[in-house]
Amino acid sequence: MGREKEEDMKGRITMAALSALTLAVLVGAPAAQAGNNDVIERGGCSDNSDWKLKISPEDSRLEVEFEVDQNVVGDDWRVRILHDGEVVFRGLRTTRGTSGSFTVRIVEDDLAGTDRFVGKARNVSTDELCRGAASF
Structure with a gap:
């Protein structure tokens, strides 16, 4: 009878440890993906395209993503990004992929x-x- 209690106790400890590990993974995953501090703005362009500008904190810096979705593949766009009025990116991008978009x-x-x-x-x-x- 003592051996059965020991096996039962080991099983309970194992289940408790697995439950705690599963809970830690489930609780931790949304925080890594949530991006609660992101700023996202969206809008329409002068014709049928749409734009999205996303700013995310990244190690005391800011990650900036500017996306244009045209739904046409192969068009060239002249792109600029300004930070507080100063040009920080200037380049040519071509729409690609099934969505006909580009991201800088x-x-x-x-x-x-x-x-x-x-x-x-x-x-x-x-x-x-x-x-x-x-x-x-």
Whole structure:
């Protein structure tokens, strides 16, 4: 009878440990993916395209993502991103993938006070203009 109690106790301890581990994983996962401090702004461009500007804290810096979704593959766009009025990115991007979109990702210093980012994109062939702004 003593051996049965010992086996039963080991089983209970194992189940408790597995339950605690499962709970820790489930509780920890949303925090890693939540992005509760992200700032996301969205809007429409001058024609049918849409833009999204996302700012996320990243190790005392700011990750900035500017996305344009055109639903047309292969169009070139001239893109600029400004941080507090200063151009921090300038380049040419081509829409790709099944969604016909592009994303520019940069990481900038988190300056004192409020950081304002402006994303601008102009379609080279159609002259469509996208302009989005967000502050963090």
